Amino acid sequence: MALNRRHTTRTLRAMKQKAEKIAMVTAYDANQARLAEEAEMDIILVGDSVGMVMLGYDTTIPVTLDEMIHHAKAVRRGAQNTMMLVDLPFATYHGDPQVSLKNAMRVMQEAHADGLKLEGGREILPHVEVLINAGIPVCAHLGLTPQAVLKLGGYRVQGRDKETAQRLLEDARALEAAGAFLLVLECVPNDVGALVTEQLAIPTIGIGAGAACSGQVLVYHDVLGMHGQDTAKFVKSYASLHEVTRSALLAYRNDVKQSSFPTAEYTYEIHVDELDQLYGTGERGAPREAD
Numbered sequence: 593m594a595l596n597r598r599h600t601t602r603t604l605r606a607m608k609q610k611a612e613k614i615a616m617v618t619a620y621d622a623n624q625a626r627l628a629e630e631a632e633m634d635i636i637l638v639g640d641s642v643g644m645v646m647l648g649y650d651t652t653i654p655v656t657l658d659e660m661i662h663h664a665k666a667v668r669r670g671a672q673n674t675m676m677l678v679d680l681p682f683a684t685y686h687g688d689p690q691v692s693l694k695n696a697m698r699v700m701q702e703a704h705a706d707g708l709k710l711e712g713g714r715e716i717l718p719h720v721e722v723l724i725n726a727g728i729p730v731c732a733h734l735g736l737t738p739q740a741v742l743k744l745g746g747y748r749v750q751g752r753d754k755e756t757a758q759r760l761l762e763d764a765r766a767l768e769a770a771g772a773f774l775l776v777l778e779c780v781p782n783d784v785g786a787l788v789t790e791q792l793a794i795p796t797i798g799i800g801a802g803a804a805c806s807g808q809v810l811v812y813h814d815v816l817g818m819h820g821q822d823t824a825k826f827v828k829s830y831a832s833l834h835e836v837t838r839s840a841l842l843a844y845r846n847d848v849k850q851s852s853f854p855t856a857e858y859t860y861e862i863h864v865d866e867l868d869q870l871y872g873t874g875e876r877g878a879p880r881e882a883d
Contacts, residue, residue: 607807617811636677679709714763
């Protein structure tokens, strides 16, 4: 299979203009990234969802900048020919914009990212602008913004009334005007996702925002059905690896307990003469005489 051509901000905009859908998936380690690249994904997102699906946190809020860089570096090693976007985690772009820039530069330089994703609307414009002025491509994120889950009162659909939908649209326009090259829309009604996509020149990526978006993103573990529990309405699982993996681990555990693994086909041999010398006697297992 030919290597992917790494997308740019320009090629993604051209995809929207040609009505060619954009496929994005998250990844958090080199193996996941390698498989995503082999599947010819357009974009790999190193999401701060790593905190919930890989690190065991209840929300994305505890995820640190160092943790994001650690996982992003692994993803880049696994997928060198695919556009890689990285989330800036909670509280790394909400104070002094120059501090935001310093944090963003670390991710770009240490992880070799192709762009960064920031959650929020007009309130984060100073941070978006300083990053873009420094040459850092910015992907915006509106709708359900997981870093604000405490303020939102939980994981709830956003933009279900005229006022909030209008505010979302105005935020989207402002972020585009500031220079964002891509917009993720999470958990908004289908018609709202369609309206925002129609109003913007930049592509939109939906996650629970309807089919009219320029593309879609799902979490790697959701695509593969690795959770073994109920997921969000917008999730479609294309495999059921939770049960497959659990069954495999149980079978391995039982083989070990019953001494049926490892058998001869999984072990190595040593030549009998070498073994005799190792024991120091012709009778293997006999105690060795003292000198």
